[in-house]
Amino acid sequence: LLRHAQFLLGSTTMRNALDFMESSSWPITSLDVVANLQAMEQGEAFRLPQDIRLHFQTPPGGTAAGALSTAQVPDSFEHSVVRIVVWELGVHASLSAEPLQMWARLLSRAQLHHRNLIQDQYPKWLPDRCQTLYSHPRLTCDQEQDDITELFRRRIPHSATSKEPIADIDEFAEEFLAVAGARLNNVDIFLCTIAYLCLVVESIDLPVLGYFGHPLLFMVPDEHGVREG
Secondary structure (H helix, E strand, O other): OHHHHHHHOOOOOOOOOOHHHHHOOOOOOHHHHHHHHHHHHOOOOOOOHHHHHHHHOOOOOOOHHHHHHHOOOOOOOOOOOEEEEEEEEOOEHHHHHHHHHHHHHHOOOEEEEEEEOOOOOEOOOOOOHHHHHOOOOOEOOOOOOOHHHHHHHHHOOOOOOOOOOOOOHHHHHHHHHHHHHHHHHHOOEEEEOOHHHHHHOOOOOOOEEEOOOOOOOOOOOOOHHHHHO
């Protein structure tokens, strides 16, 4: 399992660059993986995270999780609840929900109002998307159907079942801007889980946050001019 974890975390394509783990909220670090692989090769017993910290004398606040556990946070703030409107672009239901769930847990004084602009997401058989993915009290489950969702359904007709390329991304962006119109004035931030879809909102003067779980060329046409542009 440790070997598989090391492979998934980048032993081949990323040259064991696991630095991103240190800034995540995961309860283990790259040290936990590598130290136990070394211990296994030397015939030593498996070491729990606390044993590894003691053995290597790492500071308790050396990771994001450790820093959060030692941070002094007041019991209450005097801020009012902040409403944040997020429009999300992605085809994988759980990947779309992950960053929204993280924001809902971290931003305790925020109420997130989001739209999944692509309503037809993988997997189609998910029994209850709202209950499964958006049950957090600071989240709303978007099921709105209008001309915007119809645009995405027409431009990406098999979004829930296929990774076929998206054609004419510049034309797509122009059409989205025209269809969304004044409704964009109510949006605070865009969230995209497919890098290529970020181009749909690139020209809009709003923050765009990428949370990518797909290859960067996912859904990009296999054309030299497009891929090199």
